[in-house]
Amino acid sequence: MKKKYTSLLIVCNGLLVIALLTLLSIHFFNKSKVESKITYIDNVKLFNGFNMSKDLGRINNEKIEKQKKILDSLYTIYSIFTKESNLEKAKEIENSLRKEDQELRKINDHFSKEVSQQVWNRLNQYIEEYGESNKYEIILGTQGNGNIMFAQDGIDITEEVLEYVNNKYEGN
16 A cells, blocks of 8 residues: 555656646746847838828928929920020020929938938937837847848837837827
8 A cells, every 4th residue: 555655656746747847848938938039120111100201201292392393394494495496595494404403303312311311310219218118138120131031920029119109209
């Protein structure tokens, strides 16, 4: 009888040790997944979805459209003078066309360089705050051109960050 209890006790202890080891390994495996604080953001999606980018884009598009209308009008006038063989007036308008075309290029350059830089400066500030408050070790940025070739599901935080930066931008 004593031998049965001893055998039963050994088997129960063995099962308890196995169960305990299984629970501990599951706990540590899940804990290491949760503690993985390396994430990434789709830069293009973030930039295009950021309200500041949209606001500045609308302002810039209004300027571009206005400038395009000026160019179209000048081109129409230029065409009329050219058909009428009024070369002196056509030459005047041609000079104005060049000047207005340069102005359009300046507007485009301004947006693509300076305004984009303003947006990225603000985004970087907000992303740093977001990363610190959520205790991320690294937030990588990708543009879909090979920077990050593979990532596990769940570490793309673009949508969360986009919501955060838009709330910050709107003053919330």
